[in-house]
Amino acid sequence: xxxxxxxxxxxxxxxxxxxxxxxxxxxxxxxxxxxxxxxxxxxxxxxxxxxxxxxxxxxxxxxxxxxxxxxxxxxxxxxxxxxxxxxxxxxxxxxxxxxxxxxxxxxxxxxxxxxxxxxxxxxxxxxxxxxxxxxxxxxxxxxxxxxxxxxxxxxxxxxxxxxxxxxxxxxxxxxxxxxxxxxxxxxxxxxxxxxxxxxxxxxxxxxxxxxxxxxxxxxxxxxxxxxxxxxxxxxxxxxxxxxxxxxxxxxxxxxxxxxxxxxxxxxxxxxxxxxxxxxxxxxxxxxxxxxxxxxxxxxxxxxxxxxxxxxxxxxxxxxxxxxxxxxxxxxxxxxxxx
Amino acid sequence: xxxxxxxxxxxxxxxxxxxxxxxxxxxxxxxxxxxxxxxxxxxxxxxxxxxxxxxxxxxxxxxxxxxxxxxxxxxxxxxxxxxxxxxxxxxxxxxxxxxxxxxxxxxxxxxxxxxxxxxxxxxxxxxxxxxxxxxxxxxxxxxxxxxxxxxxxxxxxxxxxxxxxxxxxxxxxxxxxxxxxxxxxxxxxxxxxxxxxxxxxxxxxxxxxxxxxxxxxxxxxxxxxxxxxxxxxxxxxxxxxxxxxxxxxxxxxxxxxxxxxxxxxxxxxxxxxxxxxxxxxxxxxxxxxxxxxxxxxxxxxxxxxxxxxxxxxxxxxxxxxxxxxxxxxxxxxxxxxxxxxxxxxxxxxxxxxxxxxxxxxxxxxxxxxxxxxxxxxxxxxxxxxxxxxxxxxxxxxxxxxxxxxxxxxxxxxxxxxxxxxxxxxxxxxxxxxxxxxxxxxxxxxxxxxxxxxxxxxxxxxxxxxxxxxxxxxxxxxxxxxxxxxxxxxxxxxxxxxxxxxxxxxxxxxxxxxxxxxxxxxxxxxxxxxxxxxxxxxxxxxxxxxxxxxxxxxxxxxxxxxxxxxxxxxxxxxxx
Numbered sequence: 080x081x082x083x084x085x086x087x088x089x090x091x092x093x094x095x096x097x098x099x100x101x102x103x104x105x106x107x108x109x110x111x112x113x114x115x116x117x118x119x120x121x122x123x124x125x126x127x128x129x130x131x132x133x134x135x136x137x138x139x140x141x142x143x144x145x146x147x148x149x150x151x152x153x154x155x156x157x158x159x160x161x162x163x164x165x166x167x168x169x170x171x172x173x174x175x176x177x178x179x180x181x182x183x184x185x186x187x188x189x190x191x192x193x194x195x196x197x198x199x200x201x202x203x204x205x206x207x208x209x210x211x212x213x214x215x216x217x218x219x220x221x222x223x224x225x226x227x228x229x230x231x232x233x234x235x236x237x238x239x240x241x242x243x244x245x246x247x248x249x250x251x252x253x254x255x256x257x258x259x260x261x262x263x264x265x266x267x268x269x270x271x272x273x274x275x276x277x278x279x280x281x282x283x284x285x286x287x288x289x290x291x292x293x294x295x296x297x298x299x300x301x302x303x304x305x306x307x308x309x310x311x312x313x314x315x316x317x318x319x320x321x322x323x324x325x326x327x328x329x330x331x332x333x334x335x336x337x338x339x340x341x342x343x344x345x346x347x348x349x350x351x352x353x354x355x356x357x358x359x360x361x362x363x364x365x366x367x368x369x370x371x372x373x374x375x376x377x378x379x380x381x382x383x384x385x386x387x388x389x390x391x392x393x394x395x396x397x398x399x400x401x402x403x404x405x406x407x408x409x410x411x412x413x414x415x416x417x
Numbered sequence: 418x419x420x421x422x423x424x425x426x427x428x429x430x431x432x433x434x435x436x437x438x439x440x441x442x443x444x445x446x447x448x449x450x451x452x453x454x455x456x457x458x459x460x461x462x463x464x465x466x467x468x469x470x471x472x473x474x475x476x477x478x479x480x481x482x483x484x485x486x487x488x489x490x491x492x493x494x495x496x497x498x499x500x501x502x503x504x505x506x507x508x509x510x511x512x513x514x515x516x517x518x519x520x521x522x523x524x525x526x527x528x529x530x531x532x533x534x535x536x537x538x539x540x541x542x543x544x545x546x547x548x549x550x551x552x553x554x555x556x557x558x559x560x561x562x563x564x565x566x567x568x569x570x571x572x573x574x575x576x577x578x579x580x581x582x583x584x585x586x587x588x589x590x591x592x593x594x595x596x597x598x599x600x601x602x603x604x605x606x607x608x609x610x611x612x613x614x615x616x617x618x619x620x621x622x623x624x625x626x627x628x629x630x631x632x633x634x635x636x637x638x639x640x641x642x643x644x645x646x647x648x649x650x651x652x653x654x655x656x657x658x659x660x661x662x663x664x665x666x667x668x669x670x671x672x673x674x675x676x677x678x679x680x681x682x683x684x685x686x687x688x689x690x691x692x693x694x695x696x697x698x699x700x701x702x703x704x705x706x707x708x709x710x711x712x713x714x715x716x717x718x719x720x721x722x723x724x725x726x727x728x729x730x731x732x733x734x735x736x737x738x739x740x741x742x743x744x745x746x747x748x749x750x751x752x753x754x755x756x757x758x759x760x761x762x763x764x765x766x767x768x769x770x771x772x773x774x775x776x777x778x779x780x781x782x783x784x785x786x787x788x789x790x791x792x793x794x795x796x797x798x799x800x801x802x803x804x805x806x807x808x809x810x811x812x813x814x815x816x817x818x819x820x821x822x823x824x825x826x827x828x829x830x831x832x833x834x835x836x837x838x839x840x841x842x843x844x845x846x847x848x849x850x851x852x853x854x855x856x857x858x859x860x861x862x863x864x865x866x867x868x869x870x871x872x873x874x875x876x877x878x879x880x881x882x883x884x885x886x887x888x889x890x891x892x893x894x895x896x897x898x899x900x901x902x903x904x905x906x907x908x909x910x911x912x913x914x915x916x917x918x919x920x921x922x923x924x925x926x927x928x929x930x931x932x933x934x935x936x937x938x939x940x941x942x943x944x945x946x947x948x949x950x951x952x953x954x955x956x957x958x959x960x961x962x963x964x965x966x967x968x969x970x971x972x973x974x975x976x977x978x979x980x981x982x983x984x985x986x987x988x989x990x991x992x
Contacts, residue, residue: 085767086767086768086771088764089763089764089765089767089768090764090768092760092761092764093761093764093765093768093844093845094844094845106926112937112938112940112941113929113934113937114937114938114941114943114946115941132926132927133926133927134924134925134926134927134928135921135929135933135937136921136922137921137936137940138657138660138661138808139808139811139812139815139921139922142666142812142815142922143815143842143922143923145819146815146816146818146819146820146842147819147822147823147839147842148819148823149823150822150823150826150827150836150838150839151839152838152839152843152926166664235645235648237658237662238662239661239662242662270565270567270648271565271567271568271647271648272648273567273645273646273647273648274536274567274646274648281540281542282540282541284541284542284558285540285541285542285558285562286541286557286558286559286560286562287541287562287565300943306943306945307744307745307748307945308748309945310945312542313542403662403663403664404663404664407658407662407663408470408474408663411470411474411475411658412474414474414478416648416650416654417478417482417650
């Protein structure tokens, strides 16, 4: 095989992958990782015959769709964090859809009042604590207590999960209280803020810290053995606590989706949305990803049930989203990630 | 060079060829500036209150950390790269023939992979500390553990360990082809070994070190994966935060452009500081350096010094990935998607490499045949893409690419009644353009360096014998610069394969590469699933790296052809 043949072969391999236009199809732009959504999409294709083309993007989803403009093939935009969904709406990249199925299945607090976006699953911002630590309940406010000095692990303050939590804190307690809290949190850090949520469990096992903040579903993923035998060990070192605000409930965030403004296959996009909140798909969300279902009829996974009852904080997610910029600036102001 | 210049000045009147070369160079150069221009447009949309906030809360620490990181990595790569290059070129010691190419292997390990691997290996629950506890008789990490590696010092060391090959590669090539005469003269004159290195070889290698160092430092400056993993908050991380978390793209573009200005100034400063120095190869036949044999303790020490970077920068992370990937394979088997990902990765990288080399050759060639402002500005502009973070470049490129795609789709809809869709973003073409904008500088720089070694008299002779300018390139330059071309091509190929942010943002639907797969798994914390893709990236990267080292070795022999009679030039240099 000479160089010319390699290049011709390459060209065929690269350009033959262009999706064809034909039978029922739809194009999904997602920031949710392929490993998470593929089982759901496969089930959708199996039940409807509609093929789903996907592109997994991370932070540039809005920019990509915006630059494609009215020629964009995007039908459905799927992402995590209510703030990201609000951004998509504000950038004019979405269109409202109305569907009785969606409206009757998803609680009003978990969808856009105008029908621009719909939540598909929920996760709680939880606390992992060392197995033998003498704590069974905790508030977010408690985390800044000096008694945890040098004992706390958390990922970067600028990560959307933490920014949303800080934004929720601002919504509950005001900006000044949030700054004091964040400063206290910073002083309690056992290591630099960074890494991922699972690192919190690993670092607790490694004796670096005693407790940390991380999302709820990771515990399910680790405990179930889906992450491999090593992570099962990490999860054994921790216990899972659903913290609350002093005068409220647990901070949750969502994953959700919106129909793209110029969606060429709008019908199919709505059909996929409806499928994703169906009992069948919600069961996959709950049992494969250990998230909380938005469909009240779907049960949580047994592993997630063990966390105890989830009492969702009443502050609206749109309000939380509005405080994000402030929250992110606070992170820089107190030098949380430095 | 001056003779060539005057000759081509004269030809310009008779033939419009020169204009065509310059026009072509201008087009390629303009393309390289396209993403930057788009960034300027984005930045000018303004962002209120950015700079006061940046000056008070972000820049002091971000600049401080970035500076420490750059100085630290710079020192590490310069010391390791230059010393090892000198050792394998000037001395003969046990293991030299293997280390000679093995020293390049860390090039195949992306920074984000090395950071993750070491975090896991050195973690209190990882293999190393587990072993230490066993030896010391401790039961749990709560009783005994080493300090956490998430720090700027670890970041410096780890980045240094995978980036030093850039300096090694360029410096070694310099030592192999250019150092022989002066080094042997100074040896004859009784200069001792140390002085030969510090007073002769090192000053001689300065341009090569500068090129390698600037590549390594730009990688450092633009790194986001390793820095984030290790909790180092650099300027690039700040750009990212401003864009993603605060949803303020204009502000992010402003910071990126400010950073670009600083980088460009530094590069200009370095070039300016050696403006009066000339490094041209002598007209006489360049020879390979005859290595001095080192036996006993010195030989062992030299071997050890070269072995450590290879062990730490390649063997340890690769072995870790191998173990992880094997464990994953036993646990979950191999995902069938991985085969198409391999094909995609190799194909898109190969196509992009071919295109990038074409652009690089053209720029280097037009600069040689039509020296002047247009061609030299175009050549310099081609390196801009390497000086901005990959994500920022991709975001900048998205604007013109989107504009082009939308226009073509509309025009086609008007003309033929049906839209052709997004021609660039919908195919892999946008990716090839992005890689070109990012890595073209490597090809241009490599070809320029290769051509600089060819005496101008050869061009003149060929033109005199009736060759066109393109003919001179084909029959004279191409065979003589083949080693440089192959080196540049392999470096570009490995870089394309590792590239993540632009690939993620600009690829078509249903198109996954090994890097995007790896990222998709790492982003949700399923690293063990990612280990197979990571291992494959490293494994595919090794092959070109090994070829690369062979090319370097034969270069000295082929370069000597530069001085042989032209009758030999038509035949390909035999291997």
